[in-house]
Amino acid sequence: MDDHTRDTLRRFGAFRNPEESESSKEEGENSGLSVDYYKIPITNPTTKHVTPYIAECNDIIEALEMSYAEGNVFKATWRKCAARLGLQKKGNDGIRDAEKIVFFGDRIWETENAKQNN
Numbered sequence: 001m002d003d004h005t006r007d008t009l010r011r012f013g014a015f016r017n018p019e020e021s022e023s024s025k026e027e028g029e030n031s032g033l034s035v036d037y038y039k040i041p042i043t044n045p046t047t048k049h050v051t052p053y054i055a056e057c058n059d060i061i062e063a064l065e066m067s068y069a070e071g072n073v074f075k076a077t078w079r080k081c082a083a084r085l086g087l088q089k090k091g092n093d094g095i096r097d098a099e100k101i102v103f104f105g106d107r108i109w110e111t112e113n114a115k116q117n118n
Contacts (some may be wrong), residue, residue: 037079037087069107076100 038057045052057078061071076097079089 035089037082037089038075040082040085040087067108067111069104069111072104073101073108076104 039054041052042055043052057075061074064070066074079092080094080097082088083092083094
């Protein structure tokens with residue numbers, strides 16, 4: 001991650017307080033609570049006159065009313081991309097996320113296929 005990206009992420013609060021203990025970071029990752037890798041600053045929104053903001057993965061999932069399978073594909077894709085910025089879930093790798101995308105993508109396909117054939 002380059003310095004500009006790191007500074008931007010820090011400025012928008014996407015990183016935890018640096019004084020936070022390692023144990024509390026791990027606790028958050030394994031608790032289901034909101035964690036840094038599910039937040040990303042939008043510094044230059046597409047729509048003009050929109051104030052920069054922090055996008056959170058779960059907010060988007062809920063706003064779009066994603067199904068369980070759709071939400072899992074979205075989260076796995078988000079984690080895979082966030083890892084490129086240094087925002088990685090401890091112990092996670094691209095293979096695990098790719099497997100989730102395939103598994104839940106198949107579930108989405110099965111659901112849509114069943115709708116069309118009924």
